[in-house]
Amino acid sequence: MLQRRDIDSVGSDEAVIATNDDASSCKRCAVALGYWSDRYINYFIRSTTDRKAPEINRGYFARAVAIKILVDKFIEVTNGNCQIVNIGAGFDTLYWRLGEEGKTVKGFVEFDFPGVTSRKCLYIQRTKQLLQAVSDEDYDVKLNRNNLHGHTYKLTGVDLRNLTDVEAKVKESDLQYSLPTLFLAECVLVYISIQKSSQLLKWIAEKFKSALFINYEMVNLGDRFGEVMLSNLRTRGCDLVGSEACQSTETQRRRFLDYGWVGADSCDMMGVWARLPPEEIARVTQIELLDEQELLSQLFTHYAITTAWTDHRWSEVQL
């Protein structure tokens, strides 16, 4: 029999899953306006009904471009002899964008709830441009409801709070503990309790001796603006159970350093924006007029990119 606790958890998992649709439609909107280019996002989110506010578009731009710069650097310093694991990947299109640029890695794995991966599997299966890129003439793509196993690309349905399942899926995805591995999490850990996310981060640090983690997430959730962000999400059924680690850039660093990572850095999006290529900033600030400069500053001081490493070599992967 289902307990009240289980029913609450299922309900809130559904609200968390729905955050992927929001993120994808925000990305599609910004891409349509020309903030950055992504030929693949339209295959996952077919239409956007509403235009997002300019500060939201700029926020997504800063995050997308900064993360892509870091990923490109990691691939460059490892000469492609590496793996990428995107946890809570949603409908992210990084695998196809890298492929288009001729950037290859040894393995590219995406994890998310089965409710998300089943939809992603379906979209990949029915879209030639997506399917071709995960296929290989010497390797038959294996597909079932929630999982897709290509030669390099693997998409896997798993609850990240269940470490036993994660470990099994890591094995099934042919990930090698000894290879340099980039973990990517964009707005994911905040939906997982501190106890469970710490277990996951500790496990990764123990197993992957040459890992770099890129975490894009909220910070300063304890101030007035942060409280409003929390309460907006709560009204949509999303409890940010991991918000304790999102109090500052220091708490973001500590969530890694306290669990076996040898180094960590964290910079809010104000600092990230200042490090983006000036010509790109000049270009995107022409796209839309921004009335609410103050609102953009508030948004930028409430999100951060944190990098953490288990191998000192990856401390050089910075903006």
Ligand SMILES: C[S@@+](CC[C@H](N)C(=O)[O-])C[C@H]1O[C@@H](n2cnc3c(N)ncnc32)[C@H](O)[C@@H]1O
């Ligand atoms: C805000 S969305 C972000 C999606 C993607 N990273 C992006 O930036 O577009 C959060 C994602 O984390 C996933 N997620 C959250 N908790 C999870 C868990 N316990 N196990 C698997 N996926 C989870 C959700 O299903 C959702 O796809």
